[in-house]
Amino acid sequence: MSVTRAVTMGCGHYLPVRVVENAEFEATLDTSDQWIRERTGIERRHFAAEGELTSDLAIKAAFAALENAGLTGADIDGIVLATATPDETFPSTATKVQTAIGMTGGYAFDVQAVCAGFIYAMTTANALIVSGQAKTIMVIGAETFSRIMDWSDRATCVLFGDGAGAVILRAAEGDGTAADRGVLSTDLNSDGQFHDLLYVDGGPSSTGTAGVLRMEGREVFRHAVHKLAASGETALERAGLSAADVDWIVPHQANLRIIRKTAEKMGVGMDRVVVTVQDHGNTSAASIPLALSVAAASGQIARGDLLLMEAIGGGLAWGAATLRW
Template identity: 70%
Template sequence: MTTRAVPLGIGHYLPERIVPNAHFETLVDTSDEWIRTRSGIERRHFAAEDETTSDLATHAARAALDHAGLAPDEIDGIIVATSTPDLTFPSVATMVQANLGMTRGFAFDVQAVCAGFIFALCTADAMIVSGQARRLLVIGAETFSRIMDWTDRSTCVLFGDGAGALILGAEDGAGTSQDRGILATDLHSDGRHRDMLYVDGGVSSTGTTGKVRMQGNPLFRQAVEKLTETADAALAKANLTADDVAWIVPHQANIRIIQGTAKKMGVSMDRVILTVQDHGNTSAASIPLAMSVGVRDGRIKRGDLLLSEAIGGGLAWGAVALRW
């Protein structure tokens, strides 16, 4: 028998404020058509002034616990993927732990920007397979609206706020590609490309929060190639191919990147869960948000093979093959 990290419940949360593309026409030289054509984004959600990343994460966590029918103290640990924490420390995860009234277990954050949820899933999978934990709450949560330069039309129109949460639990599998749960993972990073996507501030450099900076065209070229490679690698590790995939649940950065990756993999877009039009790029939150939407609307069903891939600042990228 093989221990697998199996999905037990999922949930998400989006702030109430919906911001359409037209909002940016008063801020920078752009238009709804320009944004839609280049990114596929139509609207996004922004957190309220008194809403923090841990607030969003807590809402998503509660939704996932409800979906799983579990109480907070039935969870062994919380892993939060975020690049926009409430404070430099302590971690967002410990704040969620306190908000949930969880009096046992552990909590910590993972930071790999837009690839953060993939890295968090890999970490959770390793902890469950090794026996260190039985049930883990894995969250992606961001408030990127707090680090936008509202004069930079190339970045400020792309990002949104939100959170998604997935509960994984240890279950016995046969050790085959037909098992439920995480079947394979693939992780990479290359710090030589850090200038393609970064924030120009930090504790030990400027002492400020900083703003998002991005080199769009070079990043696009890197993204399609690396996402295709890591997706294929994860499937190969699980002895599967793209033909076996029921749904690609990608990082929702840009419709052209999603389309380019699907095309290189030979997967039609009708097998891709798309939320970028409604959420924008929510960084580490985008995959669990899209996954939760797909489960809630009935597209993702038990036994479906899901493939998720993401790339973010670092550069950091990776993929996970998961049978729902």
């Protein structure tokens, strides 16, 4: 049976120029490079320059994805941009990207599910393509988390970085089997009772300020491993697949220990997991598209590979998606 699939046409990413090594935190915090590496796997991260906005990062990633796909902005029908750090309360950061790339029609909007944002955005884009409301959609994850850090909190401020990644999806005909290229299945979840485990203590309606990030790290870790593995298994089951079929898990790059424990729980070896957390830190909604772009550019991911993407963030919100590259 012929079906419409949302197939990847290209991807790209951008990282700010400034690289912050773990040792840089030693001057202001009771921490060390060894402490950070042992507990998180992070070695360095990138911070946006003064005046460099989330939209700036997203635009550069968008142009990189267009070049990789051999397309122009005029070929894009829609932009779905995942971010928890928009330039402004409104309008959407996506509309800035729309203008910058020369996309004069269609639509552009943001989604907000924090670190799970890219999975939510890809699920949304897939639904728009499958329902015939767009032919070609750019899905972007872009963040400047360095703007919402409490620099006195060593448990959180060493974890996060800035960056952006973009993936272009286009409608194509498939046979309706798991051998098709494109998005094969998705799984979205949230549970607001866990709000206090990971949140930002500000906002337009509450404090009138941006606020800073607050996190109960141990509790987030505990929830992350169970929920990511369960969501990944659900997404695979919906596609008629199992963990044995997966070529690469592309997880949210939050913490190496979470990545390892989740892979172990799913019975997947680390030799089948894409890991970039050591170089990027936790870039929230940008982490999966960043990892995808880096892995594709290096040849680690090849056409036809089956990918399982999974992420969890504040809300708590979490989800997974299967994608044949």
